[in-house]
Amino acid sequence: MKNFDRRAIFFWLSALASFALIPVTPEKLMAVGVILGCFLLLLGGASWLDDRTRNRRT
Amino acid sequence: MTPTLVLYGVIAIALMFDFVNGFHDAANSIATIVATRVLTPVQAVLWAAFWNFVAFAVLGTAVAKFITQEIVKADAVSIGLVFAGLIGAIFWNVLTAWMGLPSSSSHALVGGLVGAAIAKSGGHVVILDGLEKTGVFIIYSPLIGLALGFSLMVMVMWIVHRIKKVRTTNRVFRSMQLVSAAAFSLGHGANDAQKTMGIIFLLLVGANKAKIGEDIPLWVVLSAHTAIGLGTMFGGWKIVKTMGNKLTRLQPMGGVCAETAAAATLFFASANGIPVSTTHTITGAIVGVGSTQRLSAVRWGVARRVVWAWVLTIPGSALVAIITFKLVELFS
Numbered sequence: 354m355k356n357f358d359r360r361a362i363f364f365w366l367s368a369l370a371s372f373a374l375i376p377v378t379p380e381k382l383m384a385v386g387v388i389l390g391c392f393l394l395l396l397g398g399a400s401w402l403d404d405r406t407r408n409r410r411t
Numbered sequence: 412m413t414p415t416l417v418l419y420g421v422i423a424i425a426l427m428f429d430f431v432n433g434f435h436d437a438a439n440s441i442a443t444i445v446a447t448r449v450l451t452p453v454q455a456v457l458w459a460a461f462w463n464f465v466a467f468a469v470l471g472t473a474v475a476k477f478i479t480q481e482i483v484k485a486d487a488v489s490i491g492l493v494f495a496g497l498i499g500a501i502f503w504n505v506l507t508a509w510m511g512l513p514s515s516s517s518h519a520l521v522g523g524l525v526g527a528a529i530a531k532s533g534g535h536v537v538i539l540d541g542l543e544k545t546g547v548f549i550i551y552s553p554l555i556g557l558a559l560g561f562s563l564m565v566m567v568m569w570i571v572h573r574i575k576k577v578r579t580t581n582r583v584f585r586s587m588q589l590v591s592a593a594a595f596s597l598g599h600g601a602n603d604a605q606k607t608m609g610i611i612f613l614l615l616v617g618a619n620k621a622k623i624g625e626d627i628p629l630w631v632v633l634s635a636h637t638a639i640g641l642g643t644m645f646g647g648w649k650i651v652k653t654m655g656n657k658l659t660r661l662q663p664m665g666g667v668c669a670e671t672a673a674a675a676t677l678f679f680a681s682a683n684g685i686p687v688s689t690t691h692t693i694t695g696a697i698v699g700v701g702s703t704q705r706l707s708a709v710r711w712g713v714a715r716r717v718v719w720a721w722v723l724t725i726p727g728s729a730l731v732a733i734i735t736f737k738l739v740e741l742f743s
Binding site: 360363367370371374377378379382385386389392393396 | 540543544546547550551554555557558561562683685702
């Protein structure tokens with residue numbers, strides 16, 4: 354856990370915040386929360402993979 | 412004092428609020444462009460002020476309509492209510508500036524209006540949907556800036572990493588900053604000036620000189636954009652510490668990505684009538700760009716203060732507006 358990519362955690366927590374806000378978002382703008390949350394999840398995943406690749410190389 | 416004089420007096424306070432907003436936010440628009448010496452401070456200030464002003468012709472008045480129609484019910488609006496809301500916002504902005512808390516003028520304004528409305532007629536005159544829309548975008552707008560800033564920076568790094576000529580790359584991005592700074596100033600002018608337009612229009616409604624749902628008069632649109640443009644022009648002169656350098660050290664490439672990401676977020680918000688904080692949006696974008704390097708490149712102390720500003724601004728300004736409205740009632 355100590356060496357876990359902190360940037361990925363940061364993105365995943367941001368994604369969680371986006372998803373958590375969806376129920377209180379006006380209907381017309383709900384897609385913003387969904388798209389943003391999914392996008393941040395993906396960024397977190399990409400960041401984690403990037404970190405794993407770098408650590409393997411070194 | 413005649414009602415007309417009171418009306419013009421409060422309109423002047425609203426325009427002053429807009430001027431201070433431009434003055435305060437000038438750093439966001441010109442920080443990176445001055446730091447990278449693309450323009451001199453004087454040129455940068457004039458550039459940003461120009462784009463602040465012309466925003467009226469580009470991005471419509473959806474945010475102004477939101478302020479007039481979706482925060483407080485029309486029958487509760489009065490000059491006293493708008494005055495108390497404005498004072499709540501101004502007082503909160505001054506207090507947080509003194510405390511070094513990067514609060515948002517937009518959220519302070521919404522909080523002020525809500526507080527004054529509660530003091531005047533009770534909670535039932537506050538439109539909850541509008542408040543929800545503002546509330547969720549307090550969080551969404553910096554997150555959109557963050558995601559866009561990070562993605563743009565990664566894409567640009569992919570594109571330029573094979574180019575060995577660092578000088579050429581820097582020259583290209585320095586030129587591109589002219590466009591990205593203009594876009595950000597355009598978004599800033601559109602979103603922030605429209606809040607003042609909404610306030611002035613509410614004052615006209617309170618004085619029975621306009622009706623909710625009517626188009627915003629051209630003189631209101633032009634005066635709000637002139638005030639924010641002048642504020643930017645005068646504010647930029649004295650700003651030495653830049654937003655970019657406060658959060659993370661930005662190079663021309665990072666500057667372009669952060670400004671473009673923030674501008675895109677502001678365009679989206681303005682087109683959909685959502686009042687967002689330009690400061691928080693560019694902060695999110697700068698954090699996104701900075702975190703392409705490593706998270707420790709971001710100065711988290713500043714980001715943490717932004718989070719505190721999120722939590723405190725609406726209730727804080729609402730409380731000041733409640734007190735102001737009660738005082739206005741007492742002395743009128």
